[in-house]
Amino acid sequence: MSELESRLRELAAEVDYPPTPPIAASVVGRLAGEPVGRTRPGRRAWRRLTTRTAVLAAALVLLAAGVVAAAVPSVRDDVLRWVGLRGATIERVPALPANVQRHLGQVLGTPTTLAAAGDSLSFTPLVPSGLGRPNGVFVGRRDDPRGDAPPGGELTLTYAPRPGLPRSRYTGVGLLVNEIDGRLAPGTFGKLMPPSSRADRFRIDGELALWIEGLHGIYRQLHGYYYKDTEHNFRIGRVRLSGNALLLQQGPVLVRLEGEFTLPKAIHLAHTLHPR
């Protein structure tokens, strides 16, 4: 072995690689519900849709169709079914609107307790385990004058920052959980994705999930948040900035997890969701 090779061998223990992320958890999360091995030709196209490129292409198509789709409920429903998550839509936009809010604001709903929250909702709340009690529980009801809640109500849980869940610049908490009834309130959560963000659709335990990474805008398509201007263009009212977010369908419930975490961490949190 030459001197150079000896020096290279000695360096091996000192090379500073980035820490290996927990890839196994996210791979298994994405594979859950998939059959192993060779796929039938008919399924190959569907599989391709799970790649990032296809999701972004889908988002571009949605952008082109977005205005018309929002105006015609039946068309919008078709788009939603295609996206898969009935409580959410995504649109690719060249830039976020100028009137975007940087912070959460007063849109959480009415403070309550976990025990009482279920009475205001059409669905059974899901809570992550292993994080202790949330430091905030809020419900939004349709008849709540403070809120803009969708049919079936909305649950919001906040968890204090901690190791692994740092304080979010946009929510001020470690983890923000939103839950709505996707059957009763299709398309409640609208996502505006600038070019710097990316989306990836996959399955967790056989249920559809959508991971949005990077700064993007979130709005609600309720009570005039989405309106038409004099040029007959649809405009979006209150849009706030959001960091990384995982949306997942859990039966009828659309769950949204937001925080400054990576996909593996988000998938881990999703796996811990259980009925309250």
Add this chain to the structure above:
Amino acid sequence: MAEIAAEEAALIARAKAGDLPAYEQIVECHQATAFRVAWLITRSSSDAEEATQDAFLKAYRALDRFRDGAPFRPWLLRIAANEARNRRVAESRRERLSLRMLEEAPAGASPSAEEELVDADSRRRLVAAIGRLPERDRLAIASRYFLDLGEAEMAGALGCRPGTVKSRLSRALARLRTEMENEDE
């Protein structure tokens, strides 16, 4: 070694039958090496993570074409390296190959402070020279000396036939020597 291979073959057989926890164990065994190979190509942590994830997904979906008894890692590294090459990262976004600061001097050595400085500087220059090499040379050297990959595994990562690994490595070392000499002049 044979026991490890037999254990891996058993896990692969279970994964082929749809046993996801078995596949999770396989991923855990190889994720660090696959991630490092992907990172050496992209030099971007996020792109390397994405490439590695996609490689494991593709490997799972192609498991029925994987030959029973064959070593898994060369096959996986080939997929991971291809996924990494498909992600082009702008030069300005690339992370540098660097060395950790060692807290203790190597055992048995008691060099003077001056010798330590010279030695540390020499190691840093060597790593910087590797970082300036073309991707194929950098990957050949890192695969062999840093990741300690075997010939078949290197062939997977480099995307070449096992028979050409030695000549590729030899050319990479020659270019590294030239790079070091040019810097000295």
